[in-house]
Amino acid sequence: MSEDFETLLCQVSEQGVATLTLNRPASLNAINRAMADEMTTALGRLAADPGVRVLVLRGAGRAFCAGGDVRDMAGHGVRQAGEALEGMGRYRRLVLALHGFPRPVIAAVDGVAFGAGMSLALLADLALLSDRARLCLVFQRVGLVPDCAALYTLPRLVGLQQAKALALSAREIDAREARAMGLALEVLPWRKLHARADELAAVLASGSPTALSLTRQALDASLQSDLPTMLAMEATAQAIALASEEHRTATQAFVRKEGPRYVWPPAAATTVRQRRRPAHEPGSGAASGG
Numbered sequence: 368m369s370e371d372f373e374t375l376l377c378q379v380s381e382q383g384v385a386t387l388t389l390n391r392p393a394s395l396n397a398i399n400r401a402m403a404d405e406m407t408t409a410l411g412r413l414a415a416d417p418g419v420r421v422l423v424l425r426g427a428g429r430a431f432c433a434g435g436d437v438r439d440m441a442g443h444g445v446r447q448a449g450e451a452l453e454g455m456g457r458y459r460r461l462v463l464a465l466h467g468f469p470r471p472v473i474a475a476v477d478g479v480a481f482g483a484g485m486s487l488a489l490l491a492d493l494a495l496l497s498d499r500a501r502l503c504l505v506f507q508r509v510g511l512v513p514d515c516a517a518l519y520t521l522p523r524l525v526g527l528q529q530a531k532a533l534a535l536s537a538r539e540i541d542a543r544e545a546r547a548m549g550l551a552l553e554v555l556p557w558r559k560l561h562a563r564a565d566e567l568a569a570v571l572a573s574g575s576p577t578a579l580s581l582t583r584q585a586l587d588a589s590l591q592s593d594l595p596t597m598l599a600m601e602a603t604a605q606a607i608a609l610a611s612e613e614h615r616t617a618t619q620a621f622v623r624k625e626g627p628r629y630v631w632p633p634a635a636a637t638t639v640r641q642r643r644r645p646a647h648e649p650g651s652g653a654a655s656g657g
Contacts, residue, residue, distance in 0.1 A: 374402035376427065377409050383420035384568045385413050392428030397436035398483055403457045410464035420572040422468060423564050424491060425475040426484075434482025434505060455514070458483070462516045465490045469580055471571045475564035477557055481505045486515030489524065492583060494550060495564050496542040497557035502550065507537040523590055524549050553635050563635050574629045575613030 371377075376388040387409055389396035413419050426432055465472065465487065474491035482505045488494050496502075504521075506513050513521075513534050522530040525548045533540070542554045555563050571579065581604040589597055608614055620628070 372405045372409065374399070375405050375409055377413070379413070379416070379419060382569055383418050383572045384423060384565065385416075385419045385421070386423045386425065387413070389424075389426045389432055392426075392430070394436060395430035395433035395479060396426040396428070396484070397433045399436040400457065403461050407457070407461045407464045410461075410468055414464070414467075414469055419470060420574075420576055421470050421568045422472045423475060423568050424465075424472060424487065425561065425564070426477065428478075430478035430484075431474075431476040431480040431500070432484025432487060433479050434484045458515055462486075462490065466516065470576065471579055471583065473564050473568055473571075475560050476500045476502075476551075477560050479503075482513075483515040486513065486517040486520070489517060489520040489550070490515075493552045493567065495560060495567075496545060496551045496554045497560040498542055498554055499557050500542040500545070500554075501539055502541075502545050503537060503539040504534050505537050505539075507535060555635055559635070566632050570629065570631055575608070575611060575617070577611040577613055578608045581608060 372390075374389070374391055376390045377385065379385045387406070389398075389402065389406075391397060391399075391402065410422075413422060471493070472491045474488040474494045476488050476494060477497040477500060479501050480488045481501075481503045485502045485504055488502070504513050504517060512518075517534070521533065524530075525533070529548060532538070540548070542551065545551050546554050553563065585597070585600050585604055588600065592600070617627070617629075
């Protein structure tokens, strides 16, 4: 699929691990209109591919994503609210494609994840950070509102007060603080980040796509549901899973006293070392309806 895109690299392994790489390293993978549209297209194709079992989202070079491309925004001049609202439709489509992706999504975040870049990382099921990762909802610095679903995802991950503090202050946080807040599963030395992401992806790819998908859907729905609703969803999901071929295969292996195929790897060492701030400055980070 890579040859179809100018701003992305897309590969699918034999094990069913899809890797979608934001590929504008010269601009720290800042999102422009072309990248937003291409990501939506790529996610749609991968979602429709039954051979894809897990998605890894990463950035090329030294950054995950610096947010919205400021030059792209400036090139379109001052826009009226109605025009900007129409432009935001492309980012809404991207968010819905990523949030609604039917298989597990891992974000491997190295370097800056600013503005819309941080928003994309928040949409993943599991986020891994390198020890040089830096996150910031930078929007207030340029007079904009957090977008790409950060207003939805962030309070659910860190609570309302912390979400307000991060969004209103436009304060930068490092990998260690992000993990302490619950924004990341692990922090790793940057040279080991992508290998660890591939390791976890391989485990997820070996599991039951039916059970994994149903579990993710139910957990996503739980924060907006009550107990009776969740019990009904649980019963329906379990009935589907019990009838799946993956369940039958796993139970037969259990009866034969074979070792389980689905085994989560040991936890990686969480390591954060001090480093000086790089000389480059990331983009504004906003999508801003571009």
